[in-house]
Amino acid sequence: MWSDPVDNAVILAETAEASTGPQVPALLWASLESIFEDSDDPEFHLSQRLSWLLLASLVRAELTVLAHHLVKEGAPISEKLDVASTNSKMCEVLERAIRDGEPIPFNDVRDELACERLSELFAASDVVGRMRSYLAGSIARVHRERNRAMHGGTLTKAGGMVAQRSGPPLVAAVLDRVVWAEKQFPPVPLDQLIARAMVRGRLALVDQSGLPASRVLDLDLPE
Numbered sequence: 001m002w003s004d005p006v007d008n009a010v011i012l013a014e015t016a017e018a019s020t021g022p023q024v025p026a027l028l029w030a031s032l033e034s035i036f037e038d039s040d041d042p043e044f045h046l047s048q049r050l051s052w053l054l055l056a057s058l059v060r061a062e063l064t065v066l067a068h069h070l071v072k073e074g075a076p077i078s079e080k081l082d083v084a085s086t087n088s089k090m091c092e093v094l095e096r097a098i099r100d101g102e103p104i105p106f107n108d109v110r111d112e113l114a115c116e117r118l119s120e121l122f123a124a125s126d127v128v129g130r131m132r133s134y135l136a137g138s139i140a141r142v143h144r145e146r147n148r149a150m151h152g153g154t155l156t157k158a159g160g161m162v163a164q165r166s167g168p169p170l171v172a173a174v175l176d177r178v179v180w181a182e183k184q185f186p187p188v189p190l191d192q193l194i195a196r197a198m199v200r201g202r203l204a205l206v207d208q209s210g211l212p213a214s215r216v217l218d219l220d221l222p223e
Contacts, residue, residue, distance in 0.1 A: 006175075006182055009034045013175055017168045022149035025160070028167045029146040032139075035178055035190060047139035050174055051132040052197040054139075055205075056216040057173050058131075059121070062114050063091040063214050066106075070094070073107050091214035098122060121205065122213065128205045135170070142167045177217065184219060193217070 009031040016027035036046055067090040071078045077097055084090040097104060098115060099122050106112045120127045145155050145163040155163070181188035197216060204213040 005034045006178055009175055009178070013168065013171050016171070020164065022145075022153060022155050022160070024164045025142045025145035025155070025167060026149045028142050028163075028171045031171055032142075032174065044140070047136040047143070049194050049198065050139050051136035052201045053177055053194060053217075054135045054170065054173055055128070055132055056197045056201055056213070057177055058135075059095075059118065059213045060091060060217070061173075062118055063094050066111055066114060066118075067091060067094045069106070069108070069111055070104070075105055077102070077104060088215060088218055092212045095122070095212050095214045125206045125208075138162075138166050138170055142171075188219070 012027050012031035012034065016024050016031065019027060032046065032050075036050075064087060067081050067087075071081050077094070080093050080097075081090050084093055094104075095118075098119050101119075104115060106115065121131065141159055142163050145160050148155055148160075155161075177193065178190065181190065181193045200211060200216040201213075203209040204211040204216055
């Protein structure tokens with residue numbers, strides 16, 4: 001059972017995905033506003049906070065897909081992945097291999113490119129900054145186009161098209177983590193979820209502390 005704000009957010013996001021035109025960014029931002037409150041410059045603060053949550057989710061999602069593809073393809077590393085007891089541990093094994101520069105053969109060029117992206121992300125803090133900037137900018141664009149739609153009844157030609165294309169999957173990724181947090185026992189407060197993503201994300205990807213980036217959002221790590 002979800003709380004009313006989360007339920008409303010999911011309904012608004014579903015409606016946005018099935019819509020076109022100026023109502024899309026308006027619905028997407030309303031979805032975020034129903035679960036996150038920030039009255040002081042919401043575009044900047046919310047987009048910056050959510051960029052860490054989205055980045056942590058992106059890393060985990062990419063590693064999950066790659067790990068399962070490697071197992072299916074019978075790659076050399078698949079033996080290590082097979083003995084991992086959980087999806088989280090599979091991701092941790094693959095992340096360590098990527099960080100250590102182990103050769104990992106893929107059958108699909110898209111998987112190779114995804115692995116290269118992760119390798120660059122794990123190796124350089126400036127790449128982390130760029131990716132966070134892209135994610136924050138995408139969320140902020142939704143807010144700006146929402147304002148244009150609400151106050152002017154239209155979208156900008158370039159920004160509006162991008163917001164309609166990139167906004168729904170980004171908001172869906174946020175809601176995926178929010179719903180996951182609510183289903184834990186006890187539920188994880190949203191502020192705590194964001195704080196975990198921000199603090200652990202910096203430790204794993206900027207400070208290179210040894211914390212696996214794939215486990216930034218895991219609950220079984222000590223605080």
